[in-house]
Amino acid sequence: MKISSIQTIGIRFVVLYMAIQLLPLDGQFFKNLFDWSGDSVAYAFTRWLFNLSRYAPSFFGSTATFTNWAVVALLAGIGTLIWAQRSPNPAADERVYAWVRVAVRYRLAWAVIAYGFLKLFPIQAPLPSLSSLNTAYGDHSAWKLFSLSLGVVPGYQAFLGGVEVLGGLLLLHRKTTAIGTLILLPFLGNVFFSNLAYEGGEYIYSGLLLTFGLFLFGHDAARLFRLVSLERPARPNQEPAALSTIPRAARYGLKGAFLGLVVGVYGFTTAFTPRAIRYPQTPGLRAEGVLGLYRVETFKQDGQVIPYAKMHPGRWQDVVFEPWNTLSIRSNRPVTIHHVSTEELPAGAAQSDHELAGSQGRLYYRYTTDVARTQLLLQNANPHHATDRLRLRLTRAANNRLTLQGTDSEGHRVEATLVKVNKKYLQHEAAKAGRRGSLTL
Incomplete structure (x- = not known):
């Protein structure tokens, strides 16, 4: 289907915006990269990979703000203007779009799997302490009440983690990406609005993950709407030639390394992390x-x-x-x-x-x-x-x-x-x- 010049500019801007959000543009990423502190080797690895998965470019200190998104949008706008000066090359544009989409797939999968394992083995929100149980309800902040409410139901917390891990795994295969985004978009939307409602500090980052999901879903949204809502034939999603030229052994090797590191090793070390790691481990009286x-x-x-x-x-x-x-x-x-x-x-x-x-x-x-x-x-x-x-x-x-x-x-x-x-x-x-x-x- 032929697209207009305005649509081309819009697609280029979105592609560049997503690409810039994936890049390590400040020192926090490298600080996390070399931070291997932890009470044990297994926990140090869990913490290391989790902190890396949470990274997002920040240009104004370590606190996440929507101003960082504005800077990324500005950089993407400049890049779009430079891109427009080049001679039209639809094939090259398609290759750039295809590679950015792959990168976003794996970046989002990394993030939700990292959070998912912390919930699957209920670590993110532990059981309330005796002190919390004997503190007046009104003496807790909204965020703390949410954490305590999630912590008292470890089975439900594990279910939420399973949903995240399943959605992340589906993103790792091109043919199941649409299914993965259909699972993750309602989940990520709920996380985003929960952070807003309960005054959590992760609404910026959860919003970023939500935009990644929307970007991936947008690739198949028109076809799904045509097939499901209009009940008309829809063309299948064909793999771009730019990706099919990569040797299969190389593709499988990279995917295997990702699965081994993020799913295998991280899942193993998280499973053996003490459930109460959010509390001190020194025995009391x-x-x-x-x-x-x-x-x-x-x-x-x-x-x-x-x-x-x-x-x-x-x-x-x-x-x-x-x-x-x-x-x-x-x-x-x-x-x-x-x-x-x-x-x-x-x-x-x-x-x-x-x-x-x-x-x-x-x-x-x-x-x-x-x-x-x-x-x-x-x-x-x-x-x-x-x-x-x-x-x-x-x-x-x-x-x-x-x-x-x-x-x-x-x-x-x-x-x-x-x-x-x-x-x-x-x-x-x-x-x-x-x-x-x-x-x-």
């Missing part, structure tokens, strides 16, 4: 029987008893000991919320900030102990409160009581008597009862 929610029965500051009061900024209300080395304190003390704008894997479990990100109402401390496991040195894990430290002595008493005595970062003497609350949690009881078991709370 669980072995000593110190785990769970504790009500602060009495609280003293500099020897003065402070009665229970929700509005008092210094009075502790309850304390949670996590299975790992985190102790969280609920109080009315102002907290500068630590916001996470992008979906990233921490370099190691010790650097994970998932448990405190997007929440207020609690102070999260990571602690170390002495040999006797009675002296606690606590450091506020929130980077906005890096100077906040506590030195406490833990004393165990009868009747599920604990006593914490020590000093805070301002030199005040604090003493708290804690009483354990034997609280059951629906998500834990449901896991014990099984799918068809009965629950008693």
Whole structure:
């Protein structure tokens, strides 16, 4: 079908725009390329490939903005003007379009498979911590509520990951690309609008993946509309001569390498990544029987008893000991919320900030102990409160009581008597009862 000059210009612009979005145009790509940090070799590979898959050109710092898209559009516009100065060559144009389409197919497949495996083996949104379960609903940001809601249903999260992986695999074959885009477009559209609605930081990147999907689907959209909606004959999609001239062994070799690296190795290392990698992996005082929610029965500051009061900024209300080395304190003390704008894997479990990100109402401390496991040195894990430290002595008493005595970062003497609350949690009881078991709370 013959196309007009205006259509030719439009197609060239879109092709160049997509091509530029695929190029490593800033230092972040090379920073990710040489970043192999991780708690293990397997996890380091998972994190390395995932970070590479998330790359998009950024011209104004590391924060993703739509301004970067405007710059790419400007560059594509300049390229289109230069392209127009050349003598018309439809065959060359077709070859450029074909190669860019192949590159977009594999780029989108890489991205959705990388995210898909993190959901398939529920890592992206872990089960809520005890502290999150004992934090008021209104003290969580919209993004944190979405993450917690996804984390409590690992089976559904795995299903979403399976959809992404399936869609990505279908993109790797030219004949199934249309089916893959039909699966991925509703999924990516939902991800994009979910990021907007829940104030997530990935709406720019998810929007970019959505444009990749639309670009690929546009190749077959007219034929599908003619065949399905108009019920008229449609010509099949023939492979361009530019791609058929590549030796079959070379094509199969490159595709095999992609499958082996992105699907085989990445899938294997992700499967063996701890499900709770988003939380610290250093054991807490669980072995000593110190785990769970504790009500602060009495609280003293500099020897003065402070009665229970929700509005008092210094009075502790309850304390949670996590299975790992985190102790969280609920109080009315102002907290500068630590916001996470992008979906990233921490370099190691010790650097994970998932448990405190997007929440207020609690102070999260990571602690170390002495040999006797009675002296606690606590450091506020929130980077906005890096100077906040506590030195406490833990004393165990009868009747599920604990006593914490020590000093805070301002030199005040604090003493708290804690009483354990034997609280059951629906998500834990449901896991014990099984799918068809009965629950008693």
